[in-house]
Amino acid sequence: MTRAFQETALAADIAAGLARVGTLFDSQLSSVFPAVNELCRYVERYRGKMLRPTLVLVSGLAFTDDGEPLRAEHDIVAATVEMIHMATLVHDDVLDEAAVRRRGETVNFLRGNETAVMLGDYLISNAFHLCSRAGNPALNLRLGEVTNTLCEGELVQLSRRHDLTLDEHTYFEILRRKTAVLVGASCELGTMLANGSAAEVAAMRAFGEHLGIAFQIQDDLLDLLGDEATVGKSIGRDLEKGKLTLPMILHIAGSSGSLRVAAMDAIEAKDGASLRRVLARSGSIDAAREKAISIVEEAKALLPATKRAHSRELLLELADRVVARNH
Amino acid sequence: MTRAFQETALAADIAAGLARVGTLFDSQLSSVFPAVNELCRYVERYRGKMLRPTLVLVSGLAFTDDGEPLRAEHDIVAATVEMIHMATLVHDDVLDEAAVRRRGETVNFLRGNETAVMLGDYLISNAFHLCSRAGNPALNLRLGEVTNTLCEGELVQLSRRHDLTLDEHTYFEILRRKTAVLVGASCELGTMLANGSAAEVAAMRAFGEHLGIAFQIQDDLLDLLGDEATVGKSIGRDLEKGKLTLPMILHIAGSSGSLRVAAMDAIEAKDGASLRRVLARSGSIDAAREKAISIVEEAKALLPATKRAHSRELLLELADRVVARNH
DSSP: OOHHHHTSHHHHHHHHHHHHHHHHHHHHHOOSOHHHHHHHHHHGGGOOSOHHHHHHHHHHHHTSOTTOOOOHHHHHHHHHHHHHHHHHHHHHHHHHTOOEETTEEOHHHHHOHHHHHHHHHHHHHHHHHHHHTTOOHHHHHHHHHHHHHHHHHHHHHHHTTTOTTOOHHHHHHHHIIIIIHHHHHHHHHHHHHTTOOHHHHHHHHHHHHHHHHHHHHHHHHHHHHOOHHHHOSOOSHHHHTTOOOHHHHHHHHHOOHHHHHHHHHHHHTTOHHHHHHHHHHHTHHHHHHHHHHHHHHHHHHHOOOOSSHHHHHHHHHHHHHHHHOOO | OOHHHHTSHHHHHHHHHHHHHHHHHHHHHOOSOHHHHHHHHHHHTTOOSOHHHHHHHHHHHHTSOTTOOOOHHHHHHHHHHHHHHHHHHHHHHHHTTOOEETTEEOHHHHHOHHHHHHHHHHHHHHHHHHHHTTOOHHHHHHHHHHHHHHHHHHHHHHHTTTOTTOOHHHHHHHHIIIIIHHHHHHHHHHHHHTTOOHHHHHHHHHHHHHHHHHHHHHHHHHHHHOOHHHHOSOOSHHHHTTOOOHHHHHHHHHOOHHHHHHHHHHHHHTOHHHHHHHHHHTTHHHHHHHHHHHHHHHHHHHOOOOSSHHHHHHHHHHHHHHHHOOO
16 A cells, blocks of 8 residues: 555545454454364464455445445455455365465464364354344345355366366356455445445446456466465465466467477476476466456456545555555 | 154155255255256265254244145255255265265265365355345354354364363263254254244254254264164264264273273274274263163153144154164
8 A cells, every 4th residue: 555545534444444344353253162262363364465355345435425434234244255265265275285374384284174174164154154143134145145156166176177178268267256256245245335326336346356357367377476485375386286377278278389288298297497487488477467457457447436536546556456466 | 754654744744845945955056067066966965864954844844833834934944954964064074084975985085175175165155045045134143153153063073183081071062063053953943933932942942952962972873883884974983083972981981990991092093893892891882872862852851842743743753763773
């Protein structure tokens, strides 16, 4: 966030909102069992960018009159989407056999897959319970739909591991489901709870889904190109687990002859250095990066007029940060 | 079910209800992705006793006037509790590294832990989504509470694996959470949706929780004593995974000297044959069996008066079957 931003009243609103969300998050997970609390305290370390709750709050403020507060349901939805996200991180690390997340050891690495599976379940269950506390059936229905879609995305991705015929269309459909719908729902529900119009709700949802897709492309690029010290989590997992990502898909579709074969061989041999070299040579890494940037530009163009100019600026800045980040 | 029972109008009502629940269950899980549908068709084989949905429907009929139908919400809750149960089976098989369930290979055995984790998540998510379709926030809130409790039970059990100091009190607390609350909620919500009084709802919940505890003791006895061909699933998992169950706990607490040491050695060595021999000698297996039977008797004594005599008889019979079963 730029210096100027941090000084606005809006930034103060968001910071105060995120603090409330953090408190709600912690109190929802508190258990009578010390063993459960210890695990929850551990995964709370995973809370990093808080992108999804931030989007709920900023989207809410964007359609709320100046000086009016957000609704209590905004905090509940913000904590719920973060809890859903956290559950997916815990189970993803099991799926990816990842050992490092947010510069610390993952739950599966530290406590074994069994505890990680059950802790993820505890987070999912608490997310739904927390959401139910709002007493608004529309929220439960929508978030249930979102998590169904998310799991379908993960299942389809699993079914296509080690499949060199995965095409760009299917890759984007997987991304939309496993990442973008939850980011889209964060913007959508924040707007809906602020009584945004149907058109505003739809536009904000589309804005969020675009952001989610660009976010995941950037994540995949960091997994391919980043180093663990900077990214702060296990990298090279996609190659290790046979997950084709955009630069690989663009390369296989767009090249031929020995260049194409070299990439496919490197993927099958899980040889990251050779793969990066050949993808750079064909320009596929740059092409994937440009694709992410152009999706962010589309997102920004989708952003509707808001009641507060500042929240619109913040949404635009959040969009840019999705592709500018290196962790 | 006795022959006489099958001929009652009530039995016909239950059979028709379970058929509706099966249809609802299948339609909820249907996906646009063939890979997802194939997995769901596979786990539908796990549907066996249908104890939980049966309890929702019978509890509902018990407090509904003769000739009056159940509410649509009864079917939704019945399918939801079965879906939650199914999700726990899929994840339990991952935790237990079990290869066989319902006489077939488990998802984790056939497709790997990763797919089993994600399929379990898909089932949990769909359970909450299905429940949300009723548009009744009280149902979501209660079932969210139930699954939180369930996960806590599993997490505490995991944290106490290979712990020979596990006492009877903690064992029962784990059982209550991981198994009994869902069975109790099945009876409770079935009664509540039929507009049972607060006292009737509470009594039915207590009846169900007692049943759930007895059910789990019987499950643990089958895991210790049964053979895979009869039980139809991987057995000996508790010993393999360091889970102390009631006969072991009663033995360790009630015996001394070489008899006590022999059991502890057999547990640590995962030597099922020796363990069964020593537990039989101390009478701990019989004591656990008697405990389950006495909990079923307590359950039956808790059963309130119902509007239909037949549904009360059926509930009593279901209670007896919990401990009479060998699979």
